[in-house]
Amino acid sequence: MDEMNGAFEEKKRRKGGKRLMQPEKAAKVPKVPRAEKPPRVPRETSGKTGKVVGIVAGVLVVAYLGLGAWASASHKIYPNVMMGDTNYGGMTEQQVAEQLKASVAQAKGAGVDFVLPDGTEVAHVSLDAMPEYVDFDGLAKHIYNVYGCNDSFLTAGAKYLRALFKPQDAAQVVDAAYSPDLMENLVDTVCDSINCDPVEFAINVTEDGKVSVTKPQDGRATTDTAKDQIGVYLNGAYLSGGDPSEIVLEPASEGGVYDVIPAQEVDLSAQREAVIGQKVNATYDKETGAVTPGHAGVEFTLSDLESAYNAAAAGETVDLPNATVETPDVTAEQLQKVLFRDVLSTYTTKVGGASGRRANVKLTASRITGYILNSGETMKYGPLVTPFTAANGYSTAPGYLQGKTVDMVGGGACQASSTLYAAALYANLEIVQRTNHGFASDYIGLGLDATVAQGGPEFEFRNNTMYPIKVIAEYYTSGGKDYLKVTLRGTKVDDSYVKIKTEVLETIPFTEEIVETDELAPGERKVEQTAYTGYKVKTYRNVYSGDGKLISSTFEASSNYKARNRIVLVGKSAAVTPTDPITPVDPGTTTPTDPTTPVDPGTTTDPGTTTDPGVTDPGTTTEPPVEQEKPGWLDTGLDR
Numbered sequence: 001m002d003e004m005n006g007a008f009e010e011k012k013r014r015k016g017g018k019r020l021m022q023p024e025k026a027a028k029v030p031k032v033p034r035a036e037k038p039p040r041v042p043r044e045t046s047g048k049t050g051k052v053v054g055i056v057a058g059v060l061v062v063a064y065l066g067l068g069a070w071a072s073a074s075h076k077i078y079p080n081v082m083m084g085d086t087n088y089g090g091m092t093e094q095q096v097a098e099q100l101k102a103s104v105a106q107a108k109g110a111g112v113d114f115v116l117p118d119g120t121e122v123a124h125v126s127l128d129a130m131p132e133y134v135d136f137d138g139l140a141k142h143i144y145n146v147y148g149c150n151d152s153f154l155t156a157g158a159k160y161l162r163a164l165f166k167p168q169d170a171a172q173v174v175d176a177a178y179s180p181d182l183m184e185n186l187v188d189t190v191c192d193s194i195n196c197d198p199v200e201f202a203i204n205v206t207e208d209g210k211v212s213v214t215k216p217q218d219g220r221a222t223t224d225t226a227k228d229q230i231g232v233y234l235n236g237a238y239l240s241g242g243d244p245s246e247i248v249l250e251p252a253s254e255g256g257v258y259d260v261i262p263a264q265e266v267d268l269s270a271q272r273e274a275v276i277g278q279k280v281n282a283t284y285d286k287e288t289g290a291v292t293p294g295h296a297g298v299e300f301t302l303s304d305l306e307s308a309y310n311a312a313a314a315g316e317t318v319d320l321p322n323a324t325v326e327t328p329d330v331t332a333e334q335l336q337k338v339l340f341r342d343v344l345s346t347y348t349t350k351v352g353g354a355s356g357r358r359a360n361v362k363l364t365a366s367r368i369t370g371y372i373l374n375s376g377e378t379m380k381y382g383p384l385v386t387p388f389t390a391a392n393g394y395s396t397a398p399g400y401l402q403g404k405t406v407d408m409v410g411g412g413a414c415q416a417s418s419t420l421y422a423a424a425l426y427a428n429l430e431i432v433q434r435t436n437h438g439f440a441s442d443y444i445g446l447g448l449d450a451t452v453a454q455g456g457p458e459f460e461f462r463n464n465t466m467y468p469i470k471v472i473a474e475y476y477t478s479g480g481k482d483y484l485k486v487t488l489r490g491t492k493v494d495d496s497y498v499k500i501k502t503e504v505l506e507t508i509p510f511t512e513e514i515v516e517t518d519e520l521a522p523g524e525r526k527v528e529q530t531a532y533t534g535y536k537v538k539t540y541r542n543v544y545s546g547d548g549k550l551i552s553s554t555f556e557a558s559s560n561y562k563a564r565n566r567i568v569l570v571g572k573s574a575a576v577t578p579t580d581p582i583t584p585v586d587p588g589t590t591t592p593t594d595p596t597t598p599v600d601p602g603t604t605t606d607p608g609t610t611t612d613p614g615v616t617d618p619g620t621t622t623e624p625p626v627e628q629e630k631p632g633w634l635d636t637g638l639d640r
Helices: 002-016 046-074 093-107 136-147 153-165 171-177 184-194 226-239 268-275 302-311 332-338 355-368 414-426
Strands: 081-083 111-115 121-126 202-205 211-214 219-222 246-248 258-261 297-299 317-319 324-326 342-351 378-380 396-401 404-409 430-433 460-462 469-478 481-490 497-508 512-517 525-529 534-544 550-561 566-571
Touching: 093 136, 093 226, 111 184, 111 226, 121 184, 136 171, 171 226, 184 219, 184 226, 202 268, 211 302, 268 302, 302 317, 342 355, 342 414, 355 396, 355 414, 355 469, 355 481, 414 430, 414 460, 414 469, 414 481, 414 497
Parallel strands: 111 246, 512 566
Antiparallel strands: 111 121, 202 211, 211 317, 219 258, 297 324, 342 481, 378 460, 396 404, 430 460, 469 481, 497 534, 525 566, 534 550
């Protein structure tokens, strides 16, 4: 030690001494190289360090053994054993049981909110509803067996140190107290609240005439393990005095309790195009017989839609600004109440002629009855009844070919079209196309007939009312006579009615032609061809209010019927005296009769009951005559 102190003092002296200054102009003396210092020998300290480490280790071992012995003998819970906010560290088994009872009592006044990651609450459970399922003493013993100082002093020391520096979650152990059967109702309630279908995008018209847009939102479906997970959550909160009061439910992709059901992606431009448009009234579905709802007319800009959509929360429905809505005139509810409620018109004609002709009239009636026209639709007669062939069920009956009467298939088929035309006029419906016969028909009045043939001409009318119309055609026999009645059923919106006035502009008389023949006995006479008087006719439609006041009088159609001469065969060698032309009585302006009352064949059925007050000077309202020339067998009279 003295040697060490002497060396230290010598070193100190050398450092602290003054520095010697060099004399002026002293001669330079060559430097002598210093001898190299021998390498320093390290001090011998390893032995001393080892002694220190050994001492420290010994102290630690003694301390650990002491800690283990103390912990093992304490019979208490290791430190920092947590359940919620409650620290069970340092408690005895009995104290744990008492604390569990206190926590459950506290939980009875609390509740748990189950929320989504965005904070949206999906369920709330009041812990008052939890069943009495806890065995407090048994659970306390279970906790003590896991976290209690009941191990050997070596193990107890290690557990104590681990708990001291790393808090333990006792909830992982108390999950054993969870009773799925007893908590099933509560757990199912939470699961039902989690489960939901996706909210899909929608644009709707509200009852107050506004347009709303719904922003889509993903749906949720609980996983197979969700019930157990939720039950464990509730069990933990129950035993922790209501802590935590809020449980965040994560999706299955994050280890949570539900799968995400994505909502459909939205093309706002396409959605707008699908909604905007004019109003559409409710209609009748001809296939199902049900009423099809209409929809309002809607208009809004894409910019307004995008703004409202972006501002809305997922699943939220908001009103669309600046949208215009035009409600339909006829809703499904309204239509259901008045569907085919009223008789719009009825027209009846008498059916005569050969049995084949009667059969054809009956067949055409069966093919148009039940036909329904929604508002705005038209009915074409031809496609419903043609072709006029035997294969299509038609019989042979008298008809006209190039002005001659011959037997042909389908004769009489136009009586139904004529009766339907008259019914459409009296129902005040729009006539799209109609052509009169070549000769005046004996089963219906002048200007009220409509001829039809495959390939044209055609009869077509439109339902210009707001409600569906049904055609009902009935072929029946009464008093030994056959009749065809056409009824149009729909919905009347007022008490107006129609009268048809027929104005005869010109009457064209027929003449009698005498043809000598060797096929008859001298002087014998036989009518080869019956005669028809020709007419040029105008028809007017007059609409009256329920109290008989004229609302409107409109020109309906011109009808030109050709005259046909009578041809009489006379046996030769007899004196033949030609007869004078027969001049028919000019029918003039007809006074219509009731359209529902058929008249005998050979007379003109002219519906209506009064002279039209709307045409005061028929001569000033004439239209240029239009010749209705029709080739071949289309030039029909009795047949069609």
